[in-house]
Structure formats: C-alpha cells, structure tokens
Amino acid sequence: MRAYYQLTLAQLRIFLRNRQVLFWTLAFPIFLMIMLGSFLGNGNGISLTVAVVDQDNSEQSKLLVKELKKNKAITIEKSSDEKNMLQLLKDGDLQLVVTIPEGYAKSLAAGEGTNPFKLPVYYNETNLTVSQVGLQLVNNAVDTISKKQVDYKPVVVTDSKGVEALNLRYIDFLVPGIVAMMIMSNNMNGVAGQISSWRERGILRRMQGTTLKASTFIAAQITARFMLNGLQAMIVLGVAWAVFGIEVRGSWLTVVAFVTLGTLAFMAIGFIIAGIAKTPESAGPIAGFLSFPMLFLGGVFFPIKDMPEFIQPIVQVLPIAHLSHALRETMNVGASFMDLGMEAIILSCWLIGAFIAASFTFKWE
Amino acid sequence: MESSEEIIKVQGLVKRYGDFTAVDGSEFSVHKGEVFGLLGPNGAGKTTTLEMLVGLRKPDEGTAIVGGYDITRELDKVKEVIGVQLQSTTLFELLTVEEILHLYGSFYREHISIPDLIEDMLLTEKKNSRIKGLSGGQKQRLAIALALVHDPQIIFLDEPTTGLDPQARRTLWDIILRLKERGKTVVLTTHYMDEAHVLCDRIAIMDQGKLIALDTPGELVKNLQSDSAVEFRFDEEADVVLSEIEGVKQVGSQKDVHILYTDNLQQTLTSLIAIASEKELRLVDLQTRTATLEDVFIHMTGRRLREG
Ligand SMILES: Nc1ncnc2c1ncn2[C@@H]1O[C@H](COP(=O)(O)OP(=O)(O)OP(=O)(O)O)[C@@H](O)[C@H]1O
Ligand SMILES: [Mg+2]
Numbered sequence: 296m297r298a299y300y301q302l303t304l305a306q307l308r309i310f311l312r313n314r315q316v317l318f319w320t321l322a323f324p325i326f327l328m329i330m331l332g333s334f335l336g337n338g339n340g341i342s343l344t345v346a347v348v349d350q351d352n353s354e355q356s357k358l359l360v361k362e363l364k365k366n367k368a369i370t371i372e373k374s375s376d377e378k379n380m381l382q383l384l385k386d387g388d389l390q391l392v393v394t395i396p397e398g399y400a401k402s403l404a405a406g407e408g409t410n411p412f413k414l415p416v417y418y419n420e421t422n423l424t425v426s427q428v429g430l431q432l433v434n435n436a437v438d439t440i441s442k443k444q445v446d447y448k449p450v451v452v453t454d455s456k457g458v459e460a461l462n463l464r465y466i467d468f469l470v471p472g473i474v475a476m477m478i479m480s481n482n483m484n485g486v487a488g489q490i491s492s493w494r495e496r497g498i499l500r501r502m503q504g505t506t507l508k509a510s511t512f513i514a515a516q517i518t519a520r521f522m523l524n525g526l527q528a529m530i531v532l533g534v535a536w537a538v539f540g541i542e543v544r545g546s547w548l549t550v551v552a553f554v555t556l557g558t559l560a561f562m563a564i565g566f567i568i569a570g571i572a573k574t575p576e577s578a579g580p581i582a583g584f585l586s587f588p589m590l591f592l593g594g595v596f597f598p599i600k601d602m603p604e605f606i607q608p609i610v611q612v613l614p615i616a617h618l619s620h621a622l623r624e625t626m627n628v629g630a631s632f633m634d635l636g637m638e639a640i641i642l643s644c645w646l647i648g649a650f651i652a653a654s655f656t657f658k659w660e
Numbered sequence: 661m662e663s664s665e666e667i668i669k670v671q672g673l674v675k676r677y678g679d680f681t682a683v684d685g686s687e688f689s690v691h692k693g694e695v696f697g698l699l700g701p702n703g704a705g706k707t708t709t710l711e712m713l714v715g716l717r718k719p720d721e722g723t724a725i726v727g728g729y730d731i732t733r734e735l736d737k738v739k740e741v742i743g744v745q746l747q748s749t750t751l752f753e754l755l756t757v758e759e760i761l762h763l764y765g766s767f768y769r770e771h772i773s774i775p776d777l778i779e780d781m782l783l784t785e786k787k788n789s790r791i792k793g794l795s796g797g798q799k800q801r802l803a804i805a806l807a808l809v810h811d812p813q814i815i816f817l818d819e820p821t822t823g824l825d826p827q828a829r830r831t832l833w834d835i836i837l838r839l840k841e842r843g844k845t846v847v848l849t850t851h852y853m854d855e856a857h858v859l860c861d862r863i864a865i866m867d868q869g870k871l872i873a874l875d876t877p878g879e880l881v882k883n884l885q886s887d888s889a890v891e892f893r894f895d896e897e898a899d900v901v902l903s904e905i906e907g908v909k910q911v912g913s914q915k916d917v918h919i920l921y922t923d924n925l926q927q928t929l930t931s932l933i934a935i936a937s938e939k940e941l942r943l944v945d946l947q948t949r950t951a952t953l954e955d956v957f958i959h960m961t962g963r964r965l966r967e968g
Contacts, residue, residue, distance in 0.1 A: 301766035312754040496750040504744040507767040
C-alpha cells in the first residue's frame, strides 16, 4: 500500500516536473480545437435551409412540417417543385430537401405491423458536415412524430437520437472528439513510450530487484495517469466552455465515467504496445500505427456515418469511436449513462481484453 | 565478525546465450560477514553470475542458496534479504535523492531511517537535488544507498567504483569497509587489483565463464611461488627461451611484453641482461616489482585483467 502511494506520488512528480510534456500534451488539443473550431462553423451555428416538398398535403404531413419548424436552426422553405429544389440543393443554396410523398398519412394510419414509412431526404455529399447536422435535426423531428404516433413504436424510420431543438454547431461535435483524441494519445502513446523507455534504461529492471510487485507498479501508474489525464480533459472542456460556450448537457458523472473507461482502455492498450515494442524507438511508430487510423476513422473529426460502407464494420469496433460517440451524446444531447450502455459495454470489453493481454506481455526488461 | 557460516552457496550455475556459455558451472560459497570479490576481465561473466544470484537472470542450470533461500524457487524471500546495486543503474532522473530513497524504501516491508542513510552515504548536501544533476560518484553512492534502504544482510555491488576518480573510489571503499564492520556480507565485482586487495576477504577469479581460482588475496599471490616480477620488452623480435633464464619460476607473456616471476630478483636480472647483451637485443621498459593479483591473473590466463 505504501509502495502504491509512493509510486503514484513519484509518477505525479515526474509528470509535473516534465513541464514540456505537460505543456504540449495540453497545448496540442487546445490549439487544434481553436483552429478547427474557428474555421469550421463557429459563430451563429450552421444555418440550415431545408426545402419541404409536401406531396401528401394531409393533416399528418403538416404536423411534420410544424415539427421541423420548431427547430430554430432550420429555415423551412415550402415548395411543390421537387426538381427545382434538388437543383438548388446541388447549387448549394439549400442544405436538405425533404419530400413527403403521397400516401404518407395513409401509411401512418395503417400503423403497427406495417413496415416503417421511408421518408426521402436529399442532401449534398459535397457539404457533409452541414448535411450531417441537418439530417440529424430532421431525424429528430421524424422521431418525435414517430413517437407521438404509436406508443413509442416507430412507424417512420428514425435514427433514434434524442436530440431536441438543439442549435448544433461543428464545434459541439468537435470538442468531445478532441477530448476522446486526447485520452487516446495521452494514454496509449504516453504509456507505450514511457514504459518502453524506462525498460530500455533499466529503470524497471532495478525495481525488479526489489520486492515490488508488477501489479502494484501498474496500479500506481494507472492511478497517476488517470488523475493527470482527468485534469487535462477538464482543462480542455474548460477552455471549450470559455471560448466557444460549449456546455455539458448531460450529467458530469456520465462524462467522468466515460473519461475513466476510455483512459483505462487506452492505457491497457499502451501497456500491450510497451510489451511488444523491443525499443522505445519502435513504441512510437507502433502507437502511431494504431492511433492515426483511429483519429480519422473513429469519428473524432468527422461523423462515422460519412465513412464509406466497407470500413463501417471496422469503425464500429474501434474503441475511440465509442468513446467519442458516448462523450458527444452526453455533452451535446444529454444522454444518460443508461442510454449509452452499448458504448460502455464495448469500452469495458476493450479494457478487460487489453488488460489480460497486457498482463501477459508485460516485461520488466 | 567473519564466520564460516555459508550465507551464499552457489551450486553449478550455468547461463547460456545461444551457443555461447557466459557462465559455465560456477561453484562457490560466501561466508557470512565477509567481503567477497568476483574478479575478472571484461566479459568474464561477473555480472551474469551476480545477476543470477539476485534473480534478474534465470540460470539455465544449477541454483544457489542466498540467505537461506533458493533463488530458483523462493526468489521473493531472497529479495527481502538482499540489496542490489547494478552495473548500470538508471533511476527516475526527475526525482530528488530524498524522494527516491523514500520510494525504494516503500517497496519493502520495513526500511531504515532515510536521513541517517543519506548522512551515511555522504549525500546530505544533495538530498534535495534531482538525480539528473548528481556527479558520477554521488550517483554511485545513491545507488548503494538504495541497496541498503531495507537494511539487508547481503549486499551485491556490481563494479561500484568503475569510472570514478581515485578520491571518489576511496570514499566508496570506506563505505564498503563500514558495511563489513556492521556485519553485512558484501559480494562485489571489480577489475581493479588494488581494490580487490584492500576490500576483499576472499576473491574468486573468473575468466571466460569459468571460476579459475578462489582464495584470500594473500594466498593467491603466495601461490605464485615467487614474490617478484620482472617486466620488459625487446625492441625487436627475439628468439630467446625465457624460462631458461636463471631463477625464473614462471613466465607470463602477452604480445611483446614479457614477465618473469622469480624469488631471486638479482640473479634473474643479471642473467637477463647478460643474455640480452649476448644476443645484441635492447631491453625496453624494464621494471621490477613485487608480484600482485594482476600477476596471478596473467599467470593463470596469459592475459591481463584490463586491456591496455
Ligand atoms: N543478454 C545477453 N545476450 C547475449 N550475450 C550476453 C548477454 N549478457 C551477457 N552476454 C555475454 O556474456 C558474457 C559475460 O558478460 P558479463 O556481463 O557477465 O561480463 P562481465 O564479467 O560482467 O564483464 P564486464 O567487466 O565488462 O562488466 C559476455 O561475453 C557478454 O557478451
Ligand atoms: Mg559486468
């Protein structure tokens, strides 16, 4: 117990005295956030003009339009000329075109048992970020309708995201992603680099000559890193709040829970890399090899949905994808921990699997 | 203080690296309370032997009993009774002397008073300095302090004085002799003859993985059966049978340097000079001295302990 406390303390001291590392591990995510945030969609939020082509002209279709109008981020433009609207969409004058085909009301009335109604929504792939946000908002409206219609059983296909009338900006999307990225790189790359360099320099070997147990060492390492990375995540969130007015809509406990899960999972992966890497020089590239694809595929900067079909299955198992998604849902939408059970389970699987693998690959020298 | 109680018993230790045998069946005992030296040239297997005894390398064959426990089966117990200073110790450079001693102290069930230990190791002035900024000698004293932090019975020191200036070496010798006074058993490795002579009660000489001699420094030198050495070179290739020079008991030669061992220095010198004159050879770098451990080594292996 004394060893655990002393090792944790020692690790924290080493962190705090290593000013440069401390500075740059913080400076990078903050810099990235401010750069991307200022270039892409800061300010008044994304203004969305959505054209609605109501071919059904029923009570039900009007209800849907009303639901869409509720959202302040959306400007609705009614029209009956679908072709013209699609042209405007191509030109970039519109962000989305929603067509309510004839028979919409009938299909809803048929209700339960029938297939959910498919509502065509057109968007412009060349402007993915904005379309993505728009799609989400339309989904919400549809979702609300759908829930109102039949006791919460979907009759219209939805991407059941509980977004209410949110003014979602790119920066809202970005900040949770950056926090996830930070957790990944500080833990995975940090652990891999530090442990392998301590091993190379014989620091671990010297400790092996004492009665210290590997489990105590690892536990202290985890505790210290967790404290530091938790603090760093909070600082980034603080900056995001101060500069962009980002807030955590869900519970802080849920955010903390996912920061914890993510930290542990990526640390465990870091221990595996440290175990595999023969030299500290090779630990860097191995960690990079894993973290780079995760950065781009894991929904840090771009929504996962924008990824091509064939990589979707890969993306769906990446721990970073679930971490960033969970953080995003909590912060942007206010999802509760219960809503994010799947993410929690997948991250836990990574954590447990990686720790088992790490305990087999851990070497003092 | 020294007793004949065997506190370390090494039984046929073998360590191989591929085809290469680094330690080839070492067999020796260390008595409680003595300073035991492992002496040998680079690559002799000193570090390998020592690190097997402290559990950092696994022997391929054989075992050893250290402080009453078997190193292959009861390593955890062994670690409680031993303190280790490795040949190349790196520590957390950003911690201070005092902090790292507290850290290592916490790895054991109990530890001695850290301020006392710092004072003993002459580190009081540096106790709040980071390890990064310590001098070589201070680092070495800190490494030894770490070995002592839990008051172990047996202390292993791998080349404690290599790379230090004469002053710092002497300081360390004092520290090691004080450990002996306090009844500790010390096992150390060294290349330095003078050091082995001053510090060690008994010396094991190793060469190419084998133990080639084990005795007190005095006995080892005495067994040379000659108390003087004559060392010289010829200025050119010479065809002389050195063992036929009068009074010579043994000849040790390496490259072009010749060493004659004799009990009758005057007789040997006269004879050597006569032969040189007769064959018109010039003697270079001629010197005479009393035989030392170095000579024991040269005699046994035909090589010097340190190159150059
Ligand atoms: N990990 C290893 N892999 C392969 N060979 C090794 C390894 N460790 C040591 N050796 C070899 O074993 C031999 C003995 O090495 P060891 O370090 O025990 O020598 P030493 O007597 O301590 O030498 P020195 O005085 O230079 O410290 C050397 O030839 C060395 O090259
Ligand atoms: Mg050595």
